[in-house]
Amino acid sequence: MDFTFTEDQLAFREAVSRFLMMEAAPEMLREIWETDVGRSPDLRHKIAEQGLTALSVPADNGGLGMDDIAWSLMTQELGYYAIPDSLADTAYVACGLISSLPESVTRRAEWLERIADGSIRIAVGHAVNPLVADAHAADLLLLPHGDEVHAVPRSLVDVIANPSIDLSRRLGRVVWEPTSATRVASGDAGRALWATTLERGVLSVAGQLLGLAQRMLDLSVDYAAQRKQFGKPIGSFQAVKHHLADVATRIEFAKPVLYRAAHAVAHGEADAAVHVSHAKLACGEAAWLAARHGIQAHGAMGYTWEVDLQMFMKRVWALDASWGDRGFHKTRVAGFVLGDAARLGPGRTFGE
Template sequence: MDFTFTDDERTFREAISRFLMTEAAPEALREIWETDSGRSPDLRNKIAEQGLMALSIPESAGGLEMGDVAWSLMTQELGYYGIPDSLADTAYVSAGLINALPDSVSDRQGWLEQIAEGSLRIAIGHPVNPLVADAHLADFTLLAHAGEIHAVPRALIDVEHNPSIDSSRRLCRVMWEPSSATRIADAATGQPLWDQALNRGALSVAGQLLGLAQRMLDLSVDYAAQRKQFGKPIGSFQAVKHHLADVAGKIEFAKPVLYRAAYSLQHGSADAALHASLAHTACGEAAHLAARHGIQVHGAMGYTWEVDLQMFMKRTWALESAWGDRTFHKARVSDAVLSDGAALGPGHLFGRS
């Protein structure tokens, strides 16, 4: 299997990185997070103007019609620059679910068009997530009830805010009553779509965690090159080098796992759920190690508000359990690997007959 990205895909990622580097500097994010909403309509509009909200929207609805592989690159940049995860919830997870709805859902096309232009904010509450990101700001929230899909307007839900260690996250516990007026898909149609949404959510979190890991490694390398002890940069000390090398190794081993999961989702592989869980686990471990070693390199000052490391470290801790915690995903991997007749070995893993 060839994991080499095309020139267009590499150019796409570089363009996203340059844009976010300018528009989402840590100083700007701190100012946004200290507001009551914790969100910037101006930044969101700029993101939409770049076409990032339209990434996976069909061309018929004004989108770019790119797939899960493109999102595996996009979410890494969202993680690297600390962009709130609810953007991916709307433009990737919710958009994918809405696009898969039957044509009989009259609002489907309009919703897709509004997502592409950035005028519609959708929150999504999967049963695996006890809390819903940005439900208090969303125009409506996609919620599950016994496999059904409900599109519940903001006026019909009560939200209870739940503080997070991560200043960028606005989490809510949602109280609502299912009804025929809000139901847009029955259980027979909805349950497979919720399963797909779970895999996309896990892939989204995995990509963000990998981007966070890379950002924390870069910050730690820069700090180790500048901070001196005994007249030498601490990066010259063997113990510090080993810490940073361990993180770099974890990141490199996690990348192909993420890309394999994205490929599986994009091509409807029967093992998509397994690969999504593997990606969530591998990328989570890389980010967790990057946070732990990053704080060791920075020392206690790494926890302080003024140091950028704490932004990405806290984001990692908050995201590790989003769209399924480590126990959930390891259980899915265990069920697949230990099942009778499990298709193991290179001949199966790489799709050869």
């Protein structure tokens, strides 16, 4: 079996990277951070023009119908450039939930079409997240009430802002009242929708953490090549080399874990949850190590506003507990690994 990416998938990632490189320079990110809403309508419009909001929308609703594996590449780019936009929440996590709703839900097709053309922002709540990202700027919120799924217009909720160390990650505590008019799923169907939404939310964050780790490594390598001590670039010193090599190794080890998790979610595998939790832990560890060693390579300057490293480092800290903290995901992995029915070993990685 061949699990390498196709030429089309790699070309897609390269095209996204080139676009974001031009549209999301660190100077622009700083400007957006300092705005009241923390979002740029112009950037969202350009993202929609590139078709990125339509990636997961079914073809029948004007989208491209791409799967979770494509998003495992996309989210890395969103992390690498620290995009200050809820693109993944709307176009991936929320889109997946809405696509799975029965066609009898009145506004299902309308919501999907608006996701595709970029005219709607959707915030997604979940039991594992006490705070909802981008609730203040959302047109629609998907919120849980027990096993029920509710699609709630922004006008029907109150959002209490909560400070975040990452100034582009706007969090809020949502106050609302569930009604039959907002309920779009319940019972077993609602429980299944929230379970799948959790996996996609975790997968989205894991991909962004991996992209952030790579960006911080690249910034640290560049700085180490330019900064001189004792007449030599600090990157020539063995201790610095070892630190950065450790980060590069951790990133490479995390990539296949992320892709394995994306494969499991895309194919609806029964043990997808453990693969997704493994990916969150592996990518999170890579990002934390990149931040820690990046600070060591930069010295105290790495914390300052003028140095780009601090933006990506703060995003890692903010995302680390999103969609389940380390304890939550370690518990899921331990329950699988230590269970009596665990199917472990290289011969069982992908089944027969």
